[in-house]
Amino acid sequence: MTAIDPIAAEIAEVEAIVARARTAQASFEINGSQAIYDRAAQAAAWAIMEPSRNKHLAELAVETTGLGNVADKITKNHRKTLGLMRDIADAVTYGIISDDPETGITEIARPIGVIGAVVPSTNPGATPANNIINALKCGNAIIVSPSPKGVPTCETLLGYIYAEFDKLGLDHDLVQMIPGRGSKEKTQRLLEIADLIVVTGSQNNVRRAYTSGTPALAVGAGNVCVIVDETADLAAAAQKIAASKTFDNATSCSSENSIVVLDAIYDAFMAELAKAGGALITDDSKITSTLWVKGHLNPRAIAQDAAPMIEALGLTGEVPADTQFIAVESNGIGPDFPLSGEKLSRVLTVYRAYDFAAAVATTRKVQLHQGAGHSVGIHTKDDTRPLTLANAIPTSRVIVNQAHTFATGGAFNNGMPFSLSMGCGSWGGNSIDENLHWKHFIQSTKIVREIPPREPAVEDIFGEYWAQVGK
Template sequence: MTTFDRDLTSVQQARDLAVRSREAMRSFQFAEQSTVDRICEAMVAAAVREAARLGQLAHDETGFGYPDHKRLKNQFAAQGVWDSIKDVPTCGVLRRDDVAKVIEIGAPVGVLCALTPSTNPTSTAIFKVLIGVKARNGVVVSPHPSSATCTAEAVRVMVEAGEAAGMPEGLVSCMTDLTIQGTNELMNHHAVSMILATGGPGMVKAAHSCGKPALGVGPGNVPAYVDRSADVVKAAEMIVESKSFDCSTICATEQSVIADRPIAEQLKREMRSRGAHWLTPDEAEKLASRMFRPNGMMIADYVGRTPQRLGELAGIDVPGSARVLVADLEGVGPKFPLSREKLTSVLGFMVEDGWHAGCERSIQLLRFGGDGHSVVIHSRDEESIMAFGIEKPAFRILVNTWGSLGGVGFTTGIRPSMTLGPGGMGGAAVSDNITVEHVLNVKRIAYHLHDVDPAARTAHGGGAGSVPPAASPEADLIERVVRRVVEEMRR
């Protein structure tokens, strides 16, 4: 009996799943919108129904966060994301501009390689499968090895429901024989068209190095500035609630608080009353020395842990009432390790005098490890809010809200997403919250402009807009031709 090495088995599985997904995608690429939406709705319903069980599985396998918080993230990744994209057209004619004579037609990107992290293993899988199928793409999920079982189960739940509703077999799948070689094979495989990379910097860098489109994330060393004009009580409550949510495993979570000097002591009192436990300088130094590697990367055992567990690991006393640990910071940079991104229940705290100084300190923190990601400001001063929006090297300026849930679009009007782009300055292709439009290609049928009235062309900018289809013989002809082409290609 022949025995294959694990890496060979993983490479072969990656090849098989990618090819099978592409074949299924080709049979699905001309599906009607009603069919696509019916399949997506079935997957959403299944994910919501299983949200609690999947959340518990994720916690049990990784040890990160709280099961109930993971349930909420699963529900958000399914129902919250679906509510934001369900009315987005992805099939057939998307838009028609009868003035500029441009018709836009939706098309899938192809097969998506969906890399998922251990911090949000089930919710990210649910989210990526959903936006992928909504745009008629194939999706092959490659989990983080430390969360392989729960991610595979989340994908199984989605696949079972989707295929029962008419999704082609093999369109969506998950790697189960996991090795670095297998994941690299999947990312580089000719049948894969795009990579959705959510995870650590090494994996994201590898995704961007594959020579094909990749939508990646970046670290989120998120500063939270509390201005003297803020509602300090609300700010304290939101900061503690947000930082403690699932033990800070969402990358948009606050990492350091910058308090305006006149309200700093009040903010401390209010945070303490809500479960923030201040570390002594010796305790903070002890924790920092054990939590990070020499290169600044967090040691996995400290990621996503409760304050009490962090106390046990670092050998410091932490009361049972503590919801987050807070350390006063004297500066930003390698000499001050706790000014780094901390995907766990530890928060830095600094005091500055005035929003100009708070603004500069926020920039320091972002440039130290969060360029392009997010910043939080608690203020009732529109001037300082606008200054933060204009000057900060961040693409999500979250005002008077949670960093964690605000950044993903749960408590704000930002598009709901579990993958947050930090833009070019953060090493990513886009600065958006990734959603269905990013995995949807658009064809354009454009007519010779000689046949367009010059005045109408000038008024309309000469380009396609969002003018609704007009009832005309020409419009009816276009619809008939599109239907005929789709029917022929299905055959």
């Protein structure tokens, strides 16, 4: 009897899932309309936003991943999904999307096909929901590949989506997931045979996506650095940084990992940060020795509530009882100084800077070490400084006077699209430098008609150039 190759069986399983998705998507497109696409997106959104389901998904996510906290995941599931639904409410994703008599071009919206989405354990409900909604809004089918710890949450989410689909008569095969705990072989095959790959999370998966041969939208690592200058509202800045740093136990790639505080207001700002729950540690070796174990982040400290994190760091009794996060002074930046990188915990590295130019230089150095292209922030009343920062730093976003975690991925009080995946441009090795949103899940066919010619004379193009340098 011939033994069954388990890897071959896993690959065949993925191929069968993709085949079913292709069949479902073809029918979805052929029989589609804007109303059908909109209803499908609404069904997926309500599946995660309905309060009892949202609560269960949040509880399940924390229970099975050990990351984040329930209250904040409920907020994240609700606000990220509601914001996305606001963003796509009036988007035209079916039929003619533009018709320009001047150019003679009529543009018709077309789905991409089958989307493969690799999603992280940090947001096992909100991130797949975001991708699923965008995919359905644009007429696609989608297959989600969750992290092993995220499987139970993803399975439950899909069950809720199917319950909503049944109310509309929609095919379950429009939204599927790679079953079981997953494997590199399963994920790799999905990367190879989907029509578009969306990857959030592991930078190893990002690299695999970009080398898979399939068009890919993958996002870079975060390592947010925020400047607090001498003109800032110090109390407001401290409250915003504290709220952002502690939200969902710093699981977000947009969580502040470092702040750079100008000397002129350093003591005053640190006093405000203490009022907001930040305990200052001046000996960075004390944190480095406990936040990392054998070269890896301590699992007892990452994405945990304040009390267990403080215990894991050996700080019980050394910090105030109401401490919500640790602020640790440091000078070093680079591979030999792990505090200058992403920490996925309620630990905030603090740098001092003599003046604004020095603060910009420190921020640039941090970003070039890790997190290039993602985002930086500034708390200031000087309207010129965000522009200075934007021109000096390899970054796609400069967040001004806001709680970074809440602002970067879209907020109701700024104009960024709601998303859980932030493109980092060429700086972060990404194909996009904007928040992943619905426009990335659609393509178009152009009907091109003849128009009166618009051929310029050579003199019209080169006249000023010739006048300056001659022919």
